[in-house]
Amino acid sequence: MTWSLGLEDRGVVVTGGAGGIGREVAAAFAAAGARVAVVDVEQERSAEVVAGLERPERHLAIGADLADISGHEALLRRVLDEFGRFDALAHLAAVLRRRASVEDITEEDWDVQLDVNLKATFFLDRAAARLFREQGRGGRIINFTSQGWWSGGFGGSVVYSASKGGIVSMSRGLARTFAPDGITVNTIAPGAADTEMMRSGSSDEDLAAFVQMIPAGRMARPDELAGIVLFLASDHASYITGATVNVSGGQLMY
């Protein structure tokens, strides 16, 4: 084994790739030599992210609403066709609807968050695993959960946290299922990272109080989440599966 990341010319998909953390993950993969499909419901922002990557002509911007699970297979097949190989799925796309009181949560709030965050994750992971099996080289699935999977969530995020808890248990089940095919499934649990999602629906005072609970004394920069994604996609992580990696500046310790 070489001690480089070994990601040169690998085909990777980054969903939520136009978001705060996703764009840093896309940039990191591109810098490591991978070919990146940036997938996001925000088509124009995906194109901007790709235009800003190293050697943009090697990458792809794809606008897709992942809540529509009927499009998943074709989306991943397109990536495989364009890049000639598909090796890793980093799945970050998610929505958070903060509601100060549980009394304010509507059925639509529930459905939107569970559909995008949990249901789409299952069907996208399964579609990726089918293509990995077809290529016969194994593969990497990296899902994004949140510390809310463990804590139940702060700041009006009970439903979001339930969806993120589902991602952890589902990823463990998929890890066990896909392991014989050399496909690993892991989740990353960020603490507070300074993005639109983290700030949405939160006052500056609430945020400051939240940050005080973090031993590191600050939110993560979005790029501080990129290294662990690349590691889990690399050859060095070939024997890690079913893990939930805590990246929270000590906010929670497990």
Ligand SMILES: NC(=O)c1ccc[n+]([C@@H]2O[C@H](COP(=O)([O-])OP(=O)(O)OC[C@H]3O[C@@H](n4cnc5c(N)ncnc54)[C@H](O)[C@@H]3O)[C@@H](O)[C@H]2O)c1
């Ligand atoms: N920022 C944090 O503090 C934090 C903490 C814990 C977990 N996370 C997780 O990290 C991941 C990235 O979060 P972020 O902070 O970068 O959020 P973000 O809101 O900046 O990015 C999320 C991206 O997902 C896209 N998206 C939403 N719904 C979609 C859909 N239906 N189809 C396709 N794309 C869709 C959005 O357009 C957006 O670009 C998420 O899974 C989030 O739950 C973030």
